[in-house]
Amino acid sequence: MRKETMTRGTFLTGAAAVGAGALVGTALTGQAGAATSPRAGTHPAPATDPRAGGRPGAALADARTTSGRGLVHRGVMYECEDGERRHTGWNRARMRSDMRAIRQDLHANSVVAFGTGVERLTATAREAAEHGMHVWFQPRMADVPEREILDHLAETGSQAELLRRQGARVYLSVGCEFILFVPGIVPGANAVERIENMLKGNWDPAAAQRKLKRFIGLAAKTGRRVFHGPLTYGSAHGDQVDWDLFDLVSVNYYSYFADPRGYAKELTPYRKWGKPVAITECGTCTFEGAPEAGGMGWDIVDYSKPKPEVRKGVRRSEHTQAQYLGQVLNVFEQLDLHAAMVYQFVTSDAPHRRARRHDLDIASYSLTKAIWKTEDHPTARWHWEPKESFHAVARHFAHAERRDRVRAGGGA
Numbered sequence: 001m002r003k004e005t006m007t008r009g010t011f012l013t014g015a016a017a018v019g020a021g022a023l024v025g026t027a028l029t030g031q032a033g034a035a036t037s038p039r040a041g042t043h044p045a046p047a048t049d050p051r052a053g054g055r056p057g058a059a060l061a062d063a064r065t066t067s068g069r070g071l072v073h074r075g076v077m078y079e080c081e082d083g084e085r086r087h088t089g090w091n092r093a094r095m096r097s098d099m100r101a102i103r104q105d106l107h108a109n110s111v112v113a114f115g116t117g118v119e120r121l122t123a124t125a126r127e128a129a130e131h132g133m134h135v136w137f138q139p140r141m142a143d144v145p146e147r148e149i150l151d152h153l154a155e156t157g158s159q160a161e162l163l164r165r166q167g168a169r170v171y172l173s174v175g176c177e178f179i180l181f182v183p184g185i186v187p188g189a190n191a192v193e194r195i196e197n198m199l200k201g202n203w204d205p206a207a208a209q210r211k212l213k214r215f216i217g218l219a220a221k222t223g224r225r226v227f228h229g230p231l232t233y234g235s236a237h238g239d240q241v242d243w244d245l246f247d248l249v250s251v252n253y254y255s256y257f258a259d260p261r262g263y264a265k266e267l268t269p270y271r272k273w274g275k276p277v278a279i280t281e282c283g284t285c286t287f288e289g290a291p292e293a294g295g296m297g298w299d300i301v302d303y304s305k306p307k308p309e310v311r312k313g314v315r316r317s318e319h320t321q322a323q324y325l326g327q328v329l330n331v332f333e334q335l336d337l338h339a340a341m342v343y344q345f346v347t348s349d350a351p352h353r354r355a356r357r358h359d360l361d362i363a364s365y366s367l368t369k370a371i372w373k374t375e376d377h378p379t380a381r382w383h384w385e386p387k388e389s390f391h392a393v394a395r396h397f398a399h400a401e402r403r404d405r406v407r408a409g410g411g412a
Contacts, residue, residue, distance in 0.1 A: 069407060071332055073134050073339035074397050075110030076102055076367065077281065079346075080120045087378045088348035088370075090120045096127055098345060103131040106367070106390065107397035112280065112341050114138040114176070116152065122159040129168035135160075136280075136341070138173035138234060142181035143190045146215065149175070149182060150222050157226035164229045172227045173250065173280065174219035176234035178212055185211040209240055220245040234280045237266075243273045248338060252281035254295035256324070263331045276338035283343040283365040284324045286387065288317045291324040298363045307376075309357045316362045318388035326392045333400065342393055346370060346384045367393060 078098065083089030102108050111133050113124040118139075125135040139156040141149045157172050164170040175182075180191045186203050188194035197203050216233060223231050232248040235241045243249045249270050257263055270277045284290045285297030293299070300314045325342060332340045343365050352361035352369035361369045368384035 069336065069404070070334075070400060071329075071337055071340055072276075073110035073278070073341075074329075074400060075108040075112065075133070075136075075339070076106060076342045076393075077112040077114055077344040078102070078124060078128075079344060080113055080115035080117060080124050082116075084349040085378055087380045087382060090115070090117070090124075092120075092123060095120075095124055099124070099127045099131055099133075102128070102345065103133055105386075106394045107401055108133065109397070109401065110134040110136065110339065110341065112136040112138055112173075114140050114173075116141050118152070118155045118159055121156055122163070125160070125163060125168075125170070129163060129170075134169040134171075135163070136171045136173055138176060138280075140176050140181070143183060146182065146184065146218070150218060153219060153222050154226050157223050161227045161229070164227070171230045171232060171248070172223055173232050173234050174216075174223045176280075177236050177239075177252065178215055178219075179208065179236075179239075182215055185215065213240070213242065216241060217245065232278065232280070243275060246275075248276045248278050249273050250278045250280040252295075252343075253279050253328075254282065254284070256284075256291040256294055260327060260331050263328065264335055267335060267337070278339035278341075279332055279337060280339075280341055281343040282325075282328055282332075282340060284321050285363050285365055286316060286318055286321045286389075287362045288315045288320055290317075290320055297365065301360060301363045307358060308360060310359060310362050312357075314356075314362060316356060316359060322388040322392035325389050326396060329393070329396050342367060348378070348382070348384075351378065351382075352385075 078095075080090045080095075099111070102111060109132075111124070111128040113121050113128065113135065115121065116139065121137060121139065125137055128135050137156055137160040139153050141152045153174055157174075160170050160172045179185050180194060183189070185208050186194040187197045194203075219233065220231065230247040232246045232250040233241060235251055237251050237253050237255065239251075251267075251270060253267070255263065255266055257266075267277070285293065285300070287297070287300065290297045300311050302309045302311055329340060345366060346368045347361070347364040347366040348370045350360035350364040350366070350370065351372045353359045353375060356362070358375075366387075367390040368386055370378070370382060370384050372378040372382045
């Protein structure tokens with residue numbers, strides 16, 4: 001199976017070159033099309049859990065019995081991809097160490113294994129499960145024919161089902177924001193070309209929505225065929241998705257409001273589907289003003305330079321990132337959402353450097369900063385260090401975990 005052709009670096013470089021800042025935000029927030037209204041009375045029964053004697057919805061029982069108790073799943077996203085350089089891609093030994101840190105130091109009870117490669121997605125998910133964490137599989141193959149994307153999903157889903165039948169708590173997400181990464185929905189051979197066509201008006205939003213709906217349907221059908229636990233899809237905020245196809249409503253959410261009530265107003269409509277609501281991505285970058293930039297925080301790097309540079313006037317601020325995450329996690333708890341997953345654990349190809357203009361970690365959403373052994377070359381001995389946001393999220397997760405134990409009668 002051919003792997004995806006676009007890496008993080010080529011995507012960001014290309015997106016910056018075509019001036020994609022404003023449009024990527026539009027595409028990812030679903031503003032290219034009108035919002036759809038949920039249809040009452042058409043929700044299918046939740047997935048049946050064979051381990052629960054075939055009782056419908058047993059795998060989602062925790063979502064229906066926690067009203068007033070905050071989030072059920074609190075976790076982080078973990079990337080399973082080839083790196084831009086030899087030593088920055090997924091590594092089994094490093095992953096195992098990271099899973100220990102995610103459970104013991106970050107106090108997460110859930111992990112999203114996302115990316116490509118069935119073997120590494122499965123290995124990551126299995127390791128997380130062995131640490132007692134709830135697992136989300138999310139295959140993300142991009143810029144290849146539909147058949148390859150669906151085959152990769154089917155193989156991943158089959159492994160997710162095997163792990164689920166072995167007793168792990170597993171969800172399957174059939175993909176992420178297909179409008180940008182699946183060929184044929186918007187013209188273009190890759191995500192950057194699709195963005196450029198959107199910028200130039202060389203696309204039909206209504207036709208794109210029809211194609212998106214069709215492919216989401218195919219992905220849902222593929223997922224159901226091989227996986228019998230809870231199913232979802234990583235949508236962008238505002239996307240038009242028929243949530244009747246899924247067991248959970250999931251949204252990648254990067255909004256910012258000075259008044260926290262704004263988050264509740266924006267997220268409450270997702271409850272209309274009568275299903276658990278999960279924040280499958282949330283976070284912000286590491287500079288002053290990053291929360292206001294939302295999902296476009298990465299756009300403060302000039303990738304046209306021989307060595308990418310952070311634009312002038314941008315000031316690193318770990319405190320800004322930590323404060324934002326603390327605020328939105330509190331909101332998600334108060335709204336009794338089903339899950340919240342912080343994007344992401346580490347961004348190995350965006351190293352922290354002493355020189356501000358080359359400190360790519362400023363434009364990173366990760367809770368840790370990648371420290372390369374040398375300034376420009378990450379040897380096998382590169383490592384990560386926790387940012388202020390890591391400690392803020394760890395405190396939140398640990399407090400919520402203690403609260404849950406007390407409520408369950410297990411003491412502090």
